[in-house]
Amino acid sequence: MMYIQRCDLIETPCISNLTFFSIVSIAVRTYDNATTCGLVWTPNFVAYRCRTCGISPCMSLCTECFKKGNHQRHDxxxxxxxxxxxxxCGDTSVMKETGFCDRHGPNKSVNKGNAPRDLMCVAEAMMPRIILRLIQHLRENSKIPGADKTAIQDADSFITMLLDFNNMGGLMRRVMTQALTNPQMYRLLNEVPHPAETEYAQYMAESKRIYDEALRSLPNPETANDDFRDSTAAGPEHLVHKTFLEELVFWTVKFEFPQKVVCLLLNMLPDVDYKEALTRAFVLHYSRISMMLEKSQDPDTLSNRVVHVSVQLFSNESLALRMTEQLNLLHIMVVSLKYMMSKILIRNTLHNSDKNFHYVVDCGKAVMKEHCYWPLVSDLNNVLSHRPVALKFMADDSLLEMWFVFLSMFQGMNVNQRELIQHVEFEPNTYYAAFSAELEASAYPMWALVSHLTDNTTAHLTRKLLTVCLASLMEWFDAINFYNPTVDDSLQVSFHLPLHRYLAVFLCQAVAKQGIMLNEVLPAPDVLHLLMMHPLRVQVSFLLHSLLPFVEDSM
Known part of the structure; x- marks a missing residue:
């Protein structure tokens, strides 16, 4: 059972505890100097987006802030x-100050003075222990199969109380975030007291044992260790939590992002230091999130809740850049995507299947049909919208090589075989999964990268990308045993050629925008003949399909 023993804070008969709480709340709000809104909403909430004022494409405003801001004749x-x-509203890293409402923004805060020293002393002493009790409750229920939903329901009033504390304003929020991010307090309160024979010591020892067992149940993906044998670029193999916030994020991942906990984590984002700490904790657990998405019984709900958190963290350009430089965020994202797709690879059947050693994703698997990869791709597109991050992506040789290995998993997938002998009673339902995956996981990141290659200052990056892309295509030709442009399999075709698309788009960008001569980047004629064959086969298949009704009518 989850509870905090209530103590009567005042003995005056005419004032109830609720009234006293309201008086304290008003006193704390008096010193609230918060400059951002930070209102958190759940799905099916009506919000606004102003492209004129937005620095990040993911910026959004609540109705009140939008109507009180100056957005006349804006897009x-x-x-x-x-x-x-x-x-x-009020966040200068996400939107321009001209779009702030009259209550938010660094230039609109009112100096309300410093709070008395003793105003928050009780809260500062109690808050770490309140948060510890929540952590203990989550630990206790983690050992019971299927108890995650029940655990959150049992803690509903407790989490609501924490949300009410946060709503008191910046002063109380600061007390909460300091308790969550203080490593000394986390270490002190988690120590098993001596002597070990006491009831509380035994409880804490059992709590630690459950916690350690839960950590082992969520290891780093195996492919992450394969890609980074001599580094921690894909995230730590064994999680080590140093703050209550890091452990709370762990339980959030483990319990598949409960809505109430997600709201609690996001409600404190107006605190700048907390926002960076939460982002670091999120990146620390990112590779584990991909595992949860793959195994979830409700991937659609989980996907939405993951993005609910990540979009708030990665829309900040300076923060995303720091995570890229300090925690290898881009590497973690690409490795997580590779891990997810590597679990569903099958032998490719393009051309002669006996001589084809290329592996592609199985579009009939739940990962593809349920779009389990969508949150990871959405996050990658979000961070690649930031120019400094995108340039780092294209400048990193190992990162580009990994990315094109990932793209190769879609190259030639979902082969279509035309049947001439008997009627096909049921068409396979993998078309939508295949086209959606190539659009979201391949095309969207491609256009995000292209948008930053606008002049000759980035021509060297385009050349690098074209080199890696062409090398990946040659490896693909070798894997499918394709050395001659004349092949005898006119009844089959794959519409999915992301490597060809990357080569074509970046060649076009190089010549049209960056002053690169075509003969500088165009491959040799024999390679060009190979490159042209598969796109031409798609065009021929499309033409035959278009003419088929006319042929049938004439018969």
């Missing part, structure tokens, strides 16, 4: 939030 839209979100 804005009202939308129904699918994954949830938070209001960015």
């Amino acid at each position: 804005f839209n009202m939308f129904l939030s699918q994954a949830g979100g938070a209001c960015d």
Whole structure:
């Protein structure tokens, strides 16, 4: 059972505890100097997005802040939030100050003076222990199969209390975030007291044992260790938590992002130091999130809740860049995507299947049909919208090689075989999964990268990318045993050629925008003949399909 023993804080008969709480709340709010809104909403909430004021394409505003801001004749839209979100009004890293409402922004805060020293002393002493009790509750219920939902329901009032504390304003929020991010307090309160024979010591020892067991149940993906044998670029193999916040994020991942806990984590984002700490904790557990998405019984709900958190963290350019430089965020994202797709690879059947040693994703698997990869791709597209991050992506040889290995998993997938002998009663339902995956996981990142290659200052990056892309294509030709442009298999075709698309798009960008001569980057004629064959086969198949009704009518 989850509870905090209530103590009567005042003995005056005419004032109830609730009234006293309200008086304290008003006193704390008096010293609230918060400059951002930070209102958190769940799915199906009506919000606004102003492209004129937005620095990040993911910025959003609540109705009140939008209406009180100056957005006349701006390029804005009202939308129904699918994954949830938070209001960015007042955040200069996400939107321009001209779009802030009259209550938010660094230039609109009112100096309300310093709070008395003793105003928050009780809260500062109690808050770490309140958070510890929540952590202990989550530990206790983790050992019971299927008890995650029940655990959150049992803690509903407790989490609501924490949300009420946060809503008191910046002063109380600061007390909460300091308790969550203080490593000394986390270490002190988690120590098993001596003597070990006491009831509380035994309880803490059992709590630690459950916690250690839970950590072992969520290891780093195996492919992450394969890709980075001599580094921790894909995230730590064994998790080591140093703060309550890091452990709380762990349980959030383990319990598949409970909505109430997600709201609690996001409600404190107006605290700048906390936002960076939460982002670091999120990146620390990122590779484990991909595992949870793959195994989830409700991947759609989990996907929305993951993006609800990540979009608030990765939309900040400076923060995303720091995570890239200090925690290898891009490597973790690419490795996580590779891990997810590597679990569903099958032998490719393009051309002569006996001589084809290329492996592609199985579009009939749940990962593809349920779009389990969508949150990871959405996050990658988000961070690649930041120019400094995208340039680092294209400048990193190992990262580019990994990315094109990932793209190769889609190259030639979902082969279509035309049947001439008997009628096909049921068409396979893998088309939508295949086209959606190539669009979201291949094309969207491609256009995000291209958008930053606008002049000759980045021509060297385009050359590097073209070199890696062409090398990947040659490896693919070798894997499918394709050395001659004349092949005898006109009844089959794959519409999915992301490597060809990357080569074509970046060749076009190099010549049209970056002053690179075509003969400098064009491959040899014999390679060109090989490159042309598969796109031409797609065009021929499309033409035959278009003419088929006319042929049937004439018969």
